[in-house]
Amino acid sequence: MHRCSKRILLWVVATSVVVSGCLFDSRYIQQKSAQKNVAQQQTPHALQGTPADGVGALPHPAARVLRVRVHATTGYAVETVEWPRQFARLIEDVNRIVEPTLDARLDVVGASSWNPELPNDDLDPLLSKLRHLDAGDDVDCVVGLAGSLPVFAHSFHQLGLGEILGKHIVVRGMNDAREREALEVELSRLAAEDREALYQTRKRHKATAVFLHELGHNLGAIHETDDSFIMNARYAKSMSGFSPASAEVMRITLEHRSKQGESERVLAEQLLGHFDASAHGWVAADRENMFKSLKTLLAQPASGATAPAALADDAALRDVAAADRSLLVEAIADERQGKPRDAWTKAEPLFARYKDVYVVQDLRCKLAMELSTVWEFTRAECEALMGLNRGKGAKKDGPASR
Numbered sequence: 528m529h530r531c532s533k534r535i536l537l538w539v540v541a542t543s544v545v546v547s548g549c550l551f552d553s554r555y556i557q558q559k560s561a562q563k564n565v566a567q568q569q570t571p572h573a574l575q576g577t578p579a580d581g582v583g584a585l586p587h588p589a590a591r592v593l594r595v596r597v598h599a600t601t602g603y604a605v606e607t608v609e610w611p612r613q614f615a616r617l618i619e620d621v622n623r624i625v626e627p628t629l630d631a632r633l634d635v636v637g638a639s640s641w642n643p644e645l646p647n648d649d650l651d652p653l654l655s656k657l658r659h660l661d662a663g664d665d666v667d668c669v670v671g672l673a674g675s676l677p678v679f680a681h682s683f684h685q686l687g688l689g690e691i692l693g694k695h696i697v698v699r700g701m702n703d704a705r706e707r708e709a710l711e712v713e714l715s716r717l718a719a720e721d722r723e724a725l726y727q728t729r730k731r732h733k734a735t736a737v738f739l740h741e742l743g744h745n746l747g748a749i750h751e752t753d754d755s756f757i758m759n760a761r762y763a764k765s766m767s768g769f770s771p772a773s774a775e776v777m778r779i780t781l782e783h784r785s786k787q788g789e790s791e792r793v794l795a796e797q798l799l800g801h802f803d804a805s806a807h808g809w810v811a812a813d814r815e816n817m818f819k820s821l822k823t824l825l826a827q828p829a830s831g832a833t834a835p836a837a838l839a840d841d842a843a844l845r846d847v848a849a850a851d852r853s854l855l856v857e858a859i860a861d862e863r864q865g866k867p868r869d870a871w872t873k874a875e876p877l878f879a880r881y882k883d884v885y886v887v888q889d890l891r892c893k894l895a896m897e898l899s900t901v902w903e904f905t906r907a908e909c910e911a912l913m914g915l916n917r918g919k920g921a922k923k924d925g926p927a928s929r
Contacts, residue, residue, distance in 0.1 A: 570725065571732035571764035572755075574620075574739075576627030577774040589622075591631035591785060593667040598641040598660065600653070602674025603700050611638045614672065620735040621742070628774050629746075629781055636666060650688045654697050658898065662868060663694050667784075668745060675700035682761055686733075689741030690899060691749070691820070692780065692794075696741040701734045729764065736766050743769065746777035747798055749813040760810065772807035791896075795824040816906070823909045824896060846884050851877055859890060867897040878911075888912040 595618070599610050607613055615635060622632045643656045653673055663669040676685060676699060689696035739757050754763045756770040769777070779801060783794040799821045802814060847855060858874035861867070871894045874887070881887040888911040895908035 571729055572767040574624050574732065574735055574757075574766070575768045576624050577769045577771060578627050579774070579778065580771075589626045589630055589632040591629070591781065593631055593633045594636045594665070595633050595668045595670060596637040596661060596663065596666045597635060597670040597672060598639055598657065599672040600645075600674060601640070601642045603672040604640050606674060606702050607672075607700055610672065614638065614670075617734055617738060620731065621738050624735070624739055624768060625742075628769055629777055631781060633668070641671070650684075650697050650699075654688050654690070654695060655899075657695050657697060659868070664865070667694060668742070669695045671695070671697035673697055673699045675702045683737065683740050684760070686762060687737045687741040689744035691744050691817070692747050693745055693899065696738075696745060698734075698737050698741060701730045701737070732764065732766075733762060736762055739769070743773060743777060747780040748773040748776050749817055750810040752808040752810060770807065772805050772809075776801060792825060795821045799825070820896075820905060823892065823905075823913060826913065847877075847881060847887070851880070855887065855890070862890065862894060862897075867894050870894055871898060878908075882911050883915070885912070885915050888915060 597611075597614055599607070599614075604610050618633050618635055626632050641660065643653055643660075645652055645656065650673060653671055657669060657671040661669045685699075686701075687696065687698035736757055740762075743758050748758050748769070750760045751758045751770060751773065753759060753770065754761065755765050755767055756773065757766050757768060758770065758773045759766070776798065779797050780794065783789055783797070799818065802809070802817055802821075854873055855877060858870040858877075861870035861873065870890070874890055874894070877887050878891045892905075892909035892912040895905050899905060
């Protein structure tokens with residue numbers, strides 16, 4: 528009897544162990560712990576300011592206020608609830624980096640909806656349309672908000688676009704359904720609120736980095752090779768701020784813009800000196816393009832000297848037909864009065880017609896740099912002038928054919 532009771536007891540204990548093993552799977556705990564580690568790894572670095580050497584956190588209000596006007600496309604407005612409020616929050620995040628870096632802050636002074644009638648809010652034509660919509664003569668920055676992409680993107684060129692040394696930028700919404708779905712699947716063991724918090728943190732970091740990247744282009748910064756810096760060509764969660772070299776470029780440009788009436792040649796000389804002296808890890812092709820653009824600007828005669836002198840000299844315009852000459856005079860007057868778009872509209876038919884007339888090509892290059900600093904556009908529009916400066920294109924047989 529004793530032996531039988533002992534056997535029954537052992538059987539009960541063994542059965543309990545088996546049953547408890549079925550009801551409690553330790554793999555669940557292991558998977559959850561592993562997913563917590565993954566979530567930690569996928570959390571982006573905190574973005575921080577890049578103060579000038581020897582300058583700590585600013586103990587005073589930012590010295591400069593940069594006025595921003597924003598236009599949201601229909602695609603952006605549809606997918607972003609209360610988009611003006613969301614954009615204001617983005618600017619708050621941006622200012623946390625801009626204020627200690629540039630001693631400046633962005634201030635939204637106008638917001639409106641906009642229907643550019645472009646498929647998928649394509650960024651290159653969208654930037655062109657934004658320039659025509661809003662010249663931005665009374666603000667420091669004009670922003671176009673575009674709809675998000677249906678696919679996950681890392682390239683900044685897919686996420687935003689900013690003029691080098693200009694004032695127009697376009698940025699996309701960051702509503703990435705694919706990323707949200709991936710987090711739901713890969714981190715399924717985590718609580719729903721934890722997955723949502725991670726998604727929102729990643730989204731906020733990305734939106735802020737994209738805006739700062741394009742603002743950096745506006746202020747003269749070019750692409751860098753280190754992916755821990757905002758000016759790398761591809762977005763990465765490892766980005767933590769601007770490099771000291773890029774921050775200095777931005778300060779030079781901002782200081783120049785604060786001095787009313789200072790020649791663009793002064794800025795070109797300062798930036799050229801900075802890029803030439805710095806051994807920083809710039810992307811080589813971008814650095815070369817910046818050199819070309821700045822040297823093109825410096826190759827032109829001092830502002831205000833070329834056009835009046837040329838117009839006073841009939842010999843300079845001897846190859847320009849009388850009807851075209853009056854159009855050229857009007858365009859030059861518009862450019863001098865700060866109306867480059869009107870000047871371009873009037874003078875554009877003359878650019879191909881008079882490829883060997885210095886005054887025409889000088890105006891063409893000057894307007895191209897005022898209206899856009901996108902490398903490909905500016906270089907193409909200034910090529911004829913550079914040829915004339917090199918002594919090429921000395922033909923004197925009248926207007927060139929279209």
